[in-house]
Amino acid sequence: MPIIVNLDVMLATRKMRSKDLAEKIGITTANLSILKSGKAKAIRFSTLEAICKELDCQPSDILEYSSDKSKDI
Amino acid sequence: MRKLNILKALVDLLWFFSMISVVAMLVIMVIVFFDIGLGDFDFNINGVQIEILDYxxxxxxxxxxxxxxxxxxxxxxxxxxxxxxxxxxxxxEVVLKNFNKIGYLLITAAFLTGVTSTIYKVYYMSKVTVAFNFTFSPFVLLVCLGLFFMVLSEIFGISKKLKEENELTI
Structure with a gap:
């Protein structure tokens, strides 16, 4: 999928554990793990809002678009 | 779930009786193929009455x-x-594959029966009938049923994809 989730990078820069973020935004660690691993098919605006609020960042800091052409090179 | 129970019971019953009919049919086929003789029995398969017995x-x-x-x-x-x-x-995945397989097999069975009975009627009985009925012919019904199962398989495929997407929406 060309959408990359940079949640692990954001967590590392803020020195926050996945478990803590999951508790604060009210989702399970399993779901957060799916989001981090890029297996998620979609993300709700409410979840994105909660993550941005908790990590004090913009949606563009978490989500990144990468075209498939870069993979071919 | 009560409807499913009734359906399962009916299909199981149908399966049991069809097993008996399969055994009986195989015995009759041996009798027919080895010319043991049918006597006064009516030889009828899927509504096609076989009267002349040659190769x-x-x-x-x-x-x-x-x-x-x-x-x-x-x-x-x-x-x-x-x-x-x-x-x-x-x-x-088994449900999807089975629905699709049932569809293809029913259409194959419909064509085998339709073509065979038509050849028999035209060649052996020299009878060509054009009939307009208010009831559906078994051939058309079987083809429709086969197509329905194939469509059902595709719909189940779409539903499965939607379910997965819903489960993977965080």
Whole structure:
């Protein structure tokens, strides 16, 4: 999928554990793990809002678009 | 779930009786092929009355038996699907594959029966009938049923994808 989730990078820069973020935004660690691993098919605006609020960042800091052409090179 | 129980019971009952008919049909086929003699018995497969017994009709009856066995195999596949439904595994890969397979097999059986009975009627009975009825012919019904199962398989495929997307929406 060309959408990359940079949640692990954001967590590392803020020195926050996945478990803590999951508790604060009210989702399970399993779901957060799916989001981090890029297996998620979609993300709700409410979840994105909660993550941005908790990590004090913009949606563009978490989500990144990468075209498939870069993979071919 | 009560409806599913009734359906499962009916299909199981149908399966039991069809097994008996398969055994009986195989015995009759041995009698027909080895010219042991049918006596005064009516030889009728899937509504086609076989009156003349030569190599041609034997071959046609073999095709009819194959089409009948295909329909029985479809019943077996449907039983498997119902077992999956019973275990609440509605969107399992086996269900999708079985629905598609049932569709293809029913259409094959319909064409085998239709073509064979038409050849028999035209060649052996020299009877060509053009009839307009208010009831559906078994050939058309079987083709429709086959197509319905194929459409059902595709719909289940779409539903499975939607379910997965819904589960993976965080």
């Amino acid at each position: 041609g009709t034997k071959f046609l009856s073999l095709i009819l038996v194959v089409s009948y066995l295909i329909v029985i195999y479809c019943l077996y596949l449907f039983r498997v699907v119902l077992k999956y439904f019973y275990r609440l595994k509605v969107f399992d």
